[in-house]
Amino acid sequence: MTTFSKVEYNPSRWLTVILITLALWMGGSMVLDFVIMPSMYMTGMMNQSEFASAGSMIFSAFNRVEVVCAAVGLTGLMALGITLPEGFSNRIRTLSILAVGLFAIALTYTYGLTPQMTALGLNLNLFNPVVEVPTGMNQLHFSYFSLELIKLTLVGIVLGWCVRTTRREAVH
Numbered sequence: 689m690t691t692f693s694k695v696e697y698n699p700s701r702w703l704t705v706i707l708i709t710l711a712l713w714m715g716g717s718m719v720l721d722f723v724i725m726p727s728m729y730m731t732g733m734m735n736q737s738e739f740a741s742a743g744s745m746i747f748s749a750f751n752r753v754e755v756v757c758a759a760v761g762l763t764g765l766m767a768l769g770i771t772l773p774e775g776f777s778n779r780i781r782t783l784s785i786l787a788v789g790l791f792a793i794a795l796t797y798t799y800g801l802t803p804q805m806t807a808l809g810l811n812l813n814l815f816n817p818v819v820e821v822p823t824g825m826n827q828l829h830f831s832y833f834s835l836e837l838i839k840l841t842l843v844g845i846v847l848g849w850c851v852r853t854t855r856r857e858a859v860h
Contacts (some may be wrong), residue, residue, distance in 0.1 A: 700854065706764040707850045714843045721836060734821075741810030744833065751798040753805060758791040761846065761847035783849055786842045793839045801832050 724746070742785050765787050769780035809820045 702768050703766045703850050703854050705802055706761055706768075707847065707854065708758045709757050709764070709793055710843050710847050710850070713754060713761075714840065716750065716753070717836065717840065719842075720746075721833075735810050740811070744806040745810065746803045747805075749801055751794065754794040755791070755798055758787065758794040762787040762791050765846070779849065781847055786846055790839060790842050792847075793835050793842075796817065796835060797832070801828060801835075803810070805832070 696809060728739070733742070762784065765780060765784045769784055773779060805825065805828050808825055808828065
């Protein structure tokens with residue numbers, strides 16, 4: 689008895705992977721931005737000398753997760769772009785460009801902003817406690833939150849497309 693196995697490509701699997709990855713990334717970013725950071729600020733932790741090292745640990749770990757999420761999202765969109773019908777190719781190309789932007793933002797956080805903010809915030813003089821926030825820190829915070837708004841917007845656009853496409857596939 690001979691059995692033939694037929695492996696079919698199912699684009700909804702890639703859509704599911706992209707959807708879950710980007711939803712978790714967006715949710716994690718929102719928890720970090722709207723729950724953890726404000727609570728640290730309100731409890732006065734940002735005025736303590738250990739905040740720079742604690743912030744570095746939190747953001748370095750989360751930034752690496754962001755790089756992985758951006759890479760998975762970009763890979764998924766590229767895989768969809770190769771296999772979906774011609775009518776989807778322009779939309780996938782646009783979404784892939786947005787995903788490259790998300791990947792660039794994640795790399796900027798990981799290798800640009802977080803190390804600069806950590807270096808600026810660390811107090812290397814044990815005998816002279818930090819009294820005020822360094823002057824360049826506000827500019828770095830502005831850059832961070834500007835990129836964060838762009839990132840959340842781009843993730844929302846890609847997520848919206850994935851949800852609409854998943855619903856269309858469910859109907860057909």
